[in-house]
Amino acid sequence: FDNNQPYRTSYHFQPPKNWINDPNGPMIYKGIYHLFYQYNPIGVVWGNIVWAHSTSTDLVNWIPHEHAIYPSHPADINGCWSGSTTILPGDKPAILYTGIDPQNQQVQNLAVPKNLSDPYLREWVKSPKNPLMAPTPMNEINASSFRDPTTAWMGPDGRWRLIIGSKRNQRGLAILYRSKDFIKWTKAQHPLHSAKNTGMWECPDFFPVSTDTPIGVETSVMGPNIKHVLKSSLDNTKHEYYTIGTYNLVKDRYTPDKGSVDSDAGLRYDYGKFYASKTFFDSSKNRRILWGWINESSSVADDVKKGWSGIQAIPRTIWLDKSGKQLLQWPIFEIEQLRTKRVDSPTKVLKGGSMVEISGVTAAQADVEVSFGIKAFEKAEMLDPSWTNPQMICSQKSASVKGGLGPFGFLVLASKGLQEYTAVFFRIFKGQGKYVVLMCSDQSRSSLNNDNDKTTYGAFVDVDPTKEELSLKTLIDHSIVESFGGMGKACITARVYPTLAIHDETHLYVFNNGTESIKISRLSAWSMKKAQIN
Numbered sequence: 001f002d003n004n005q006p007y008r009t010s011y012h013f014q015p016p017k018n019w020i021n022d023p024n025g026p027m028i029y030k031g032i033y034h035l036f037y038q039y040n041p042i043g044v045v046w047g048n049i050v051w052a053h054s055t056s057t058d059l060v061n062w063i064p065h066e067h068a069i070y071p072s073h074p075a076d077i078n079g080c081w082s083g084s085t086t087i088l089p090g091d092k093p094a095i096l097y098t099g100i101d102p103q104n105q106q107v108q109n110l111a112v113p114k115n116l117s118d119p120y121l122r123e124w125v126k127s128p129k130n131p132l133m134a135p136t137p138m139n140e141i142n143a144s145s146f147r148d149p150t151t152a153w154m155g156p157d158g159r160w161r162l163i164i165g166s167k168r169n170q171r172g173l174a175i176l177y178r179s180k181d182f183i184k185w186t187k188a189q190h191p192l193h194s195a196k197n198t199g200m201w202e203c204p205d206f207f208p209v210s211t212d213t214p215i216g217v218e219t220s221v222m223g224p225n226i227k228h229v230l231k232s233s234l235d236n237t238k239h240e241y242y243t244i245g246t247y248n249l250v251k252d253r254y255t256p257d258k259g260s261v262d263s264d265a266g267l268r269y270d271y272g273k274f275y276a277s278k279t280f281f282d283s284s285k286n287r288r289i290l291w292g293w294i295n296e297s298s299s300v301a302d303d304v305k306k307g308w309s310g311i312q313a314i315p316r317t318i319w320l321d322k323s324g325k326q327l328l329q330w331p332i333f334e335i336e337q338l339r340t341k342r343v344d345s346p347t348k349v350l351k352g353g354s355m356v357e358i359s360g361v362t363a364a365q366a367d368v369e370v371s372f373g374i375k376a377f378e379k380a381e382m383l384d385p386s387w388t389n390p391q392m393i394c395s396q397k398s399a400s401v402k403g404g405l406g407p408f409g410f411l412v413l414a415s416k417g418l419q420e421y422t423a424v425f426f427r428i429f430k431g432q433g434k435y436v437v438l439m440c441s442d443q444s445r446s447s448l449n450n451d452n453d454k455t456t457y458g459a460f461v462d463v464d465p466t467k468e469e470l471s472l473k474t475l476i477d478h479s480i481v482e483s484f485g486g487m488g489k490a491c492i493t494a495r496v497y498p499t500l501a502i503h504d505e506t507h508l509y510v511f512n513n514g515t516e517s518i519k520i521s522r523l524s525a526w527s528m529k530k531a532q533i534n
């Protein structure tokens with residue numbers, strides 16, 4: 001352990017130092033995974049943005065390369081912002097990214113590998129035709145809100161399509177472009193989709209999901225057993241939302257399914273810190289993988305002290321739930337190769353008001369999974385119909401507020417005397433004709449250092465606890481608490497900076513602060529090894 005760096009992660013992706021943000025252009029090419037990301041080569045705050053580049057054969061261990069894209073010609077001289085890769089016919093990757101031009105306009109540029117036989121694709125050549133897409137008085141594009149091209153998909157007419165995030169007044173837009181040759185792009189009359197009062201859409205993502213299997217599909221796949229997902233990252237709130245819907249190929253328009261909320265009150269990949277995410281299709285394992293950026297909750301002064309800021313979440317496999325109403329997410333299975341010492345707890349009853357330590361694992365660097373069985377439903381508290389915002393309920397009913405069924409879950413990154421802990425837990429309420437499961441990540445007691453943002457996060461989990469057990473998985477990595485409730489139905493990621501609960505001084509507990517007993521039907525915890533990262 002480096003005692004000067006208690007918050008540095010051991011298996012989450014980060015470079016040795018400086019600022020990082022959005023994951024860019026993730027892909028697999030000839031068996032090698034590529035991750036590019038927004039990076040400031042000379043500072044711990046955002047600025048001087050280039051595309052840094054690392055590669056991996058397992059999505060767990062990474063080697064760094066030279067920056068792939070950096071300001072070098074007029075179309076990107078003031079910055080190389082986010083973008084995506086598309087694999088063109090003949091197995092040729094292409095990057096489209098946003099450049100900031102000499103007038104500080106946002107424009108879209110193309111870069112291709114210099115040498116396709118370099119397994120790491122280290123050097124990228126920019127098109128002499130750049131910028132390929134730019135704001136003009138004719139197309140009425142807002143030059144400071146025109147960025148983050150998606151992976152392109154090919155329509156049945158053989159033309160490529162992609163979307164670019166934008167806004168008109170406060171209406172968020174996914175501007176659609178088409179191209180025959182990937183060089184000459186024409187803006188479509190209508191956006192693929194738009195929504196009022198959502199503000200600028202950053203880093204849009206648009207991809208197909210299979211309705212009958214969890215197997216992922218390539219971005220251009222259309223057809224009968226396919227739905228589409230549209231995600232946008234809202235610059236106004238720094239939250240992402242997605243909808244599931246139908247892509248009409250004739251009109252080239254996307255319509256979210258009935259009942260889905262097309263705004264910040266809608267579905268989120270993650271109800272904690274998770275932004276500017278992007279998926280790609282992993283053709284080697286037929287799955288769709290989601291990458292997301294997790295920023296700091298610490299002060300800039302503390303970031304300067306530690307010399308770095310931002311990490312990437314563990315890549316997640318993502319697929320459509322059987323209900324068709326939401327996505328499910330789970331950390332890529334490869335991360336389990338880091339599991340080492342395992343501790344299992346026998347089935348037991350966790351009495352109301354009790355707490356049990358999970359000892360024998362490195363609690364600052366661990367993977368822990370539990371399943372709870374619930375019986376005494378009569379004791380569930382009533383859900384006030386006005387409690388529609390899960391984050392608000394979680395903030396009011398923190399881990400220390402006793403309930404009927406719950407709070408029960410984990411105390412992670414806890415100090416011995418519980419001066420510090422982060423609580424990840426459930427509460428079960430009696431709602432209108434059904435039980436409502438609330439999942440919370442409560443950071444309010446995570447650190448004695450009050451310079452940190454200790455906001456509590458919350459989500460509803462769409463499970464029926466009378467029919468299924470309630471599961472919780474948490475990946476703990478020094479300053480990261482990444483939790484998956486209901487087998488990936490709700491995810492919450494938090495950043496925390498304990499001052500006492502660091503390294504070997506860290507403890508892990510399972511607790512029940514409700515009045516009713518809860519059964520633990522399964523509990524396993526693993527120490528996690530350090531990954532080789534950069």
Ligand code: DQQ
Nearest residue numbers: 038081082147202203276
């Ligand atoms: N980050 C990039 C932009 C994007 C934003 C700049 C989202 O391209 O809109 O670093 O975090």
